[in-house]
Amino acid sequence: MEGLKRPDVMMPSRGMGVVDDLIAERLPLHRLWLEADPDAWLANWGSRLRALASNGHQFPIDAGFMRRLPQLEIVASFGVGYEHIDAEWAGEHGVVVTHTPGVLDDEVADIAMALTIMTVRRLPQAERFLRAGEWAKSSFPLTASLRGRIMGILGLGRIGKAIARRAERFGLEIVYHGRRAQPDVPYRFYPSLTEMAKACDILMIAAPGGPETRRLVGAEVLGALGPDGVLINIARGTLVDEQALIEALRTGTILAAGFDVYENEPNVPAELIALDNAVLLPHVGSASVKTRRAMAECVVDNLVAWSKGKPPLTPVPETPWRGVWGR
Numbered sequence: 001m002e003g004l005k006r007p008d009v010m011m012p013s014r015g016m017g018v019v020d021d022l023i024a025e026r027l028p029l030h031r032l033w034l035e036a037d038p039d040a041w042l043a044n045w046g047s048r049l050r051a052l053a054s055n056g057h058q059f060p061i062d063a064g065f066m067r068r069l070p071q072l073e074i075v076a077s078f079g080v081g082y083e084h085i086d087a088e089w090a091g092e093h094g095v096v097v098t099h100t101p102g103v104l105d106d107e108v109a110d111i112a113m114a115l116t117i118m119t120v121r122r123l124p125q126a127e128r129f130l131r132a133g134e135w136a137k138s139s140f141p142l143t144a145s146l147r148g149r150i151m152g153i154l155g156l157g158r159i160g161k162a163i164a165r166r167a168e169r170f171g172l173e174i175v176y177h178g179r180r181a182q183p184d185v186p187y188r189f190y191p192s193l194t195e196m197a198k199a200c201d202i203l204m205i206a207a208p209g210g211p212e213t214r215r216l217v218g219a220e221v222l223g224a225l226g227p228d229g230v231l232i233n234i235a236r237g238t239l240v241d242e243q244a245l246i247e248a249l250r251t252g253t254i255l256a257a258g259f260d261v262y263e264n265e266p267n268v269p270a271e272l273i274a275l276d277n278a279v280l281l282p283h284v285g286s287a288s289v290k291t292r293r294a295m296a297e298c299v300v301d302n303l304v305a306w307s308k309g310k311p312p313l314t315p316v317p318e319t320p321w322r323g324v325w326g327r
């Protein structure tokens with residue numbers, strides 16, 4: 001039972017330093033990216049490793065990778081989105097996947113509201129106008145308004161609800177779309193995303209990434225949003241057809257867009273960067289010192305609980321805890 005006390009953890013890729021530092025304080029940690037020959041290291045250690053820590057969604061933890069670790073019992077992931085991990089396969093093979101839900105909702109919702117106001121009222125453009133010395137020559141042009149507008153939330157989950165609470169306080173009416181109506185929420189549900197896009201002025205994307213939601217927002221939905229419509233995405237870039245978005249912004253099919261996430265981060269299409277009606281942030285939704293630390297602590301708490309034979313605190317729905325080692 002020696003191995004149960006302080007089992008080794010392996011982190012395949014570099015991410016936020018606070019995550020590996022906090023894990024290393026509690027458990028022996030191997031940083032695969034620092035190994036001179038990661039394949040040789042995996043060949044040597046793979047059959048003994050029981051825990052993985054995933055530090056960012058750039059490194060896919062797919063079935064092929066997990067098969068190289070036949071004793072694997074837990075994958076503790078940093079962040080709430082886990083589409084880079086094959087959670088279905090993990091669930092079928094007794095591997096628990098954990099993520100960091102809840103601790104970042106308010107932080108991301110703050111950014112969602114900020115991005116909404118920045119985009120509708122053109123605040124980055126107004127600031128650039130001042131810095132360029134243009135104010136002395138003329139006033140900044142009048143903008144669209146949040147007054148009397150309807151926000152349609154695609155994905156009324158933890159973050160979507162935190163956004164809805166804020167948006168309501170800003171006087172916006174809230175409607176939502178998801179795979180099913182939620183009986184306990186006071187907002188109107190639209191079973192069709194296109195119908196919701198027709199009915200709302202600001203389409204807020206807060207649903208998970210992954211194959212099921214890939215390019216859900218394309219030409220049809222953008223057309224339905226219309227020339228006064230504003231698209232905000234704080235979820236995952238894969239939910240939007242970026243070429244269709246660029247075309248819609250260029251031709252005035254929609255008014256403007258505010259994005260925190262992109263399909264191929266950190267690469268953002270040059271055509272999008274060139275557009276004056278796009279407000280673009282570099283995936284900073286949860287990126288405060290306080291919240292990133294809380295997320296890192298959640299990763300560590302899951303690993304430490306598991307290492308003591310206790311249930312991990314925040315397993316994803318596909319991999320419910322089934323007792324010691326999940327087997």
Ligand code: NAP
Binds near residue numbers: 180
């Ligand atoms: P959550 O609580 O699981 O909520 C997700 C919502 O999306 C649920 O209400 C779900 O409702 C809906 N949904 C799921 N699949 C859908 C589909 N195929 N079509 C339509 N709606 C669907 O997740 P969360 O904690 O709010 O996080 C949401 C996402 O935000 C994460 O997955 C992550 O990618 C992103 N995120 C971004 C940042 C950032 O820094 N920008 C930070 C944190 C998280 P139904 O089950 O009723 O469909």
